[in-house]
Amino acid sequence: MAKIKYHMLVCGGTACHASQSEEILTKFKELIVSKGLETEVQAIKTGCFGFCEKGPIVKMMPDNTFYTQVKPGDCAEILEEHIIKGRKVTRLLYQDPETKERISDSRHMGFYKKQIRIALRNCGFINPENIEEYIARDGYLALGTVLTEMSPEAAIEILKKSGLRGRGGGGFPTGLKWEITRKVKAAQKYVVCNADEGDPGAFMDRSILEGDPHTVIEAMAINGYCTGASKGLVYIRAEYPLAVERLKIAMKQSREYGFLGEDIMGTDFSFDIDIRYGAGAFVCGEETALIHSMEGLRGEPTVKPPFPSESGYMGKPTNVNNVETYANIPVIFNKGADWFASIGTARSKGTKVFALAGKINNVGLIEVPMGITLREVIYEIGGGIRDDKEFKAVQTGGPSGGCLTKRHLDTPIDYDNLIAAGSMMGSGGMIVMDEDDCMVAIAKFYLQFTVEESCGKCSPCRIGNKRLHELLEKITQGNGTMEDIDKLRNLGTVIKDTSLCGLGQSSPNPALSTIDNFLDEYLEHVKDKKCRSKVCKSLMQYLVVPDKCIGCTLCARNCPVNAISGERKQVHLIDQEKCIKCGACLEKCKFGAIIIN
Amino acid sequence: MEKIKSLADLKKMQENLRAKIELREKSNDPDTRIQVKVAMATCGIASGAKEVMETFIEEFTKRNIDAVVTQTGCMGYCYAEPTVEVTKPGAEPITFGYVDVKKASRIIDKYIINNELVDGIIPVNYQSIDKN
Numbered sequence: 001m002a003k004i005k006y007h008m009l010v011c012g013g014t015a016c017h018a019s020q021s022e023e024i025l026t027k028f029k030e031l032i033v034s035k036g037l038e039t040e041v042q043a044i045k046t047g048c049f050g051f052c053e054k055g056p057i058v059k060m061m062p063d064n065t066f067y068t069q070v071k072p073g074d075c076a077e078i079l080e081e082h083i084i085k086g087r088k089v090t091r092l093l094y095q096d097p098e099t100k101e102r103i104s105d106s107r108h109m110g111f112y113k114k115q116i117r118i119a120l121r122n123c124g125f126i127n128p129e130n131i132e133e134y135i136a137r138d139g140y141l142a143l144g145t146v147l148t149e150m151s152p153e154a155a156i157e158i159l160k161k162s163g164l165r166g167r168g169g170g171g172f173p174t175g176l177k178w179e180i181t182r183k184v185k186a187a188q189k190y191v192v193c194n195a196d197e198g199d200p201g202a203f204m205d206r207s208i209l210e211g212d213p214h215t216v217i218e219a220m221a222i223n224g225y226c227t228g229a230s231k232g233l234v235y236i237r238a239e240y241p242l243a244v245e246r247l248k249i250a251m252k253q254s255r256e257y258g259f260l261g262e263d264i265m266g267t268d269f270s271f272d273i274d275i276r277y278g279a280g281a282f283v284c285g286e287e288t289a290l291i292h293s294m295e296g297l298r299g300e301p302t303v304k305p306p307f308p309s310e311s312g313y314m315g316k317p318t319n320v321n322n323v324e325t326y327a328n329i330p331v332i333f334n335k336g337a338d339w340f341a342s343i344g345t346a347r348s349k350g351t352k353v354f355a356l357a358g359k360i361n362n363v364g365l366i367e368v369p370m371g372i373t374l375r376e377v378i379y380e381i382g383g384g385i386r387d388d389k390e391f392k393a394v395q396t397g398g399p400s401g402g403c404l405t406k407r408h409l410d411t412p413i414d415y416d417n418l419i420a421a422g423s424m425m426g427s428g429g430m431i432v433m434d435e436d437d438c439m440v441a442i443a444k445f446y447l448q449f450t451v452e453e454s455c456g457k458c459s460p461c462r463i464g465n466k467r468l469h470e471l472l473e474k475i476t477q478g479n480g481t482m483e484d485i486d487k488l489r490n491l492g493t494v495i496k497d498t499s500l501c502g503l504g505q506s507s508p509n510p511a512l513s514t515i516d517n518f519l520d521e522y523l524e525h526v527k528d529k530k531c532r533s534k535v536c537k538s539l540m541q542y543l544v545v546p547d548k549c550i551g552c553t554l555c556a557r558n559c560p561v562n563a564i565s566g567e568r569k570q571v572h573l574i575d576q577e578k579c580i581k582c583g584a585c586l587e588k589c590k591f592g593a594i595i596i597n
Numbered sequence: 598m599e600k601i602k603s604l605a606d607l608k609k610m611q612e613n614l615r616a617k618i619e620l621r622e623k624s625n626d627p628d629t630r631i632q633v634k635v636a637m638a639t640c641g642i643a644s645g646a647k648e649v650m651e652t653f654i655e656e657f658t659k660r661n662i663d664a665v666v667t668q669t670g671c672m673g674y675c676y677a678e679p680t681v682e683v684t685k686p687g688a689e690p691i692t693f694g695y696v697d698v699k700k701a702s703r704i705i706d707k708y709i710i711n712n713e714l715v716d717g718i719i720p721v722n723y724q725s726i727d728k729n
């Protein structure tokens with residue numbers, strides 16, 4: 001059998017499908033047969049290329065030629081020219097919107113350049129349980145170079161120059177933090193890796209530890225050398241068993257190869273790492289609470305200052321950094337501060353990993369340069385909103401963040417812009433919402449989370465958030481007043497101003513930002529007693545359409561609370577007092593006679 | 598394992614290992630090694646990646662195909678787990694999504710043996726930094 005020489009990949013994603021990709025595929029298959037090319041050319045349907053805007057897409061392999069907006073009428077020409085004569089069909093090549101240049105190799109297209117993998121460089125590429133594969137990809141080279149060729153001060157200078165800021169949420173400049181810890185005089189210091197990752201829906205840190213544990217170990221050792229610490233601690237939640245296991249394997253290998261332990265790589269620097277387990281409390285991600293938890297005390301935050309850099313674990317200077325922050329560090333030393341600083345915006349350098357979730361086509365983990373817009377992330381990388389629904393909002397920063405709207409679609413994503421827009425970077429959760437999501441209910445969901453996770457140490461957070469949650473509950477039940485919206489605003493602001501730790505200081509954000517950006521939805525709930533997304537059950541009414549009801553009694557028999565009455569062959573009626581809005585009747589009715597009002 | 602005693606040691610070791618990996622990745626001899634990487638993060642394992650990996654290993658041994666099956670971390674395509682990346686010598690890597698035990702056998706029959714593609718390919722939409 002002859003070996004296939006060409007693969008024609010026809011996009012079978014939802015959007016391209018809607019624009020005739022199926023016909024294109026059929027057409028290609030017919031043409032291949034009619035030209036007798038079955039043994040050489042194969043046309044195949046693939047998943048979404050994510051580039052739906054210019055669909056349908058046809059990609060030719062192995063030469064990577066990328067044809068856009070292909071019509072069934074173009075198929076004959078593509079086959080004739082590209083495959084038989086070996087010439088590209090220029091008019092169908094992707095045109096760069098800015099330079100107007102026709103680009104044939106998809107690897108040079110703006111879209112495919114949108115993701116850059118620094119922190120995730122080895123995830124999905126190497127075997128995380130094999131240290132040799134890590135070494136082959138420059139592993140431990142940064143550590144070796146720093147230990148042998150640089151003073152701690154010089155290494156810190158590089159880090160400062162790179163502009164790297166903490167990826168755990170706060171965005172504090174990493175080099176500066178190391179410098180502060182270095183300057184504190186103490187016989188014993190610690191470096192800590194914060195792998196608590198408590199944001200609902202976030203899994204960036206877990207993926208890094210599962211996919212590339214050595215990078216974290218290497219960066220922690222560099223941190224130890226720079227700050228003057230000989231001991232590292234990884235605080236990881238016990239719910240991440242696989243990450244823990246891979247980390248343990250990596251630590252063992254690292255010791256065997258001499259990257260951890262005494263006199264690392266022939267220098268007089270010694271460093272080792274221990275693992276500490278968290279029980280999965282959100283507040284334990286906060287660095288002071290984390291430290292107390294590691295000390296065996298209650299996981300409660302304490303007032304800063306003193307900062308951990310001055311007095312942390314066991315009262316000793318402690319440098320806390322996030323997993324993703326660490327994952328960037330070896331690359332910065334290998335490729336240089338200038339290279340790193342060339343990626344991103346003026347005050348936010350490098351990339352950020354996001355866990356893209358919610359009502360989006362391509363749910364997954366992405367790493368994008370700072371400064372990319374939400375529109376690019378959602379529509380180009382994320383493949384747009386699922387089921388062609390309308391985009392409503394995107395939540396960033398988890399329970400501490402806020403909701404951004406259509407207005408913000410073209411805002412470049414970086415630490416400062418997100419804060420200016422009323423949200424925050426957070427650790428990288430990004431949840432996309434569509435027209436079916438009720439923003440009041442979303443705010444309530446996050447508040448519920450905060451109320452459960454508040455440690456209860458200070459009253460604005462412990463009591464205030466509970467009150468916020470009650471107010472939101474009242475509004476979603478249709479009992480809210482205009483005064484309640486004002487109360488939400490005022491109380492929210494007070495909680496932010498007076499809480500002890502970052503949890504309370506940011507917990508009102510989901511409520512405040514939805515009030516700012518979706519006031520009309522709050523007003524509808526309060527004034528019209530309506531929930532346009534049909535989420536708030538108390539504001540819904542299940543009704544029988546008399547014209548359509550034939551009196552089959554099916555609904556009445558299925559209603560769990562006997563709220564439906566009516567004789568056989570008579571129009572039925574739903575008792576709104578009794579109805580619990582479970583929707584059983586709507587589901588069962590074969591005549592479309594039940595509607596939601 | 599002899600410990601690495603200096604930066605020069607490390608670089609030497611890296612040189613050797615890199616050559617090994619290069620051989621694996623860029624080999625032009627079509628009869629030698631084929632690389633199969635199974636994404637085995639929590640998401641992949643939850644959707645059956647372990648069984649898929651075992652299938653690959655078993656089938657390769659049974660059919661006497663010289664291939665390397667490795668596990669790797671999350672590739673980011675969590676919506677399409679389990680995902681498997683297949684690199685044939687001299688060809689660009691191809692990522693397959695929604696791979697179950699059955700599909701694993703189909704990938705071997707169709708793509709690995711015959712160079713035909715199988716449904717469910719995920720277009721690679723990122724570049725690694727080392728290509729910059």
Ligand SMILES: Cc1cc2nc3c(=O)[nH]c(=O)nc-3n(C[C@H](O)[C@H](O)[C@H](O)COP(=O)(O)O)c2cc1C
Nearest residue numbers: 166167168194197198285286287321322325502503
């Ligand atoms: C309520 C709360 C939860 C936090 N959770 C995390 C977390 O899960 N992971 C993390 O790295 N940082 C978390 N932080 C931020 C840490 O306090 C700390 O700033 C961070 O670990 C510092 O590392 P970085 O500078 O590398 O970002 C949290 C902060 C607060 C207030």
Ligand code: SF4
Nearest residue numbers: 456457458461501504
């Ligand atoms: S703000 Fe909340 S979580 Fe933080 S210390 Fe106060 S009660 Fe505890």
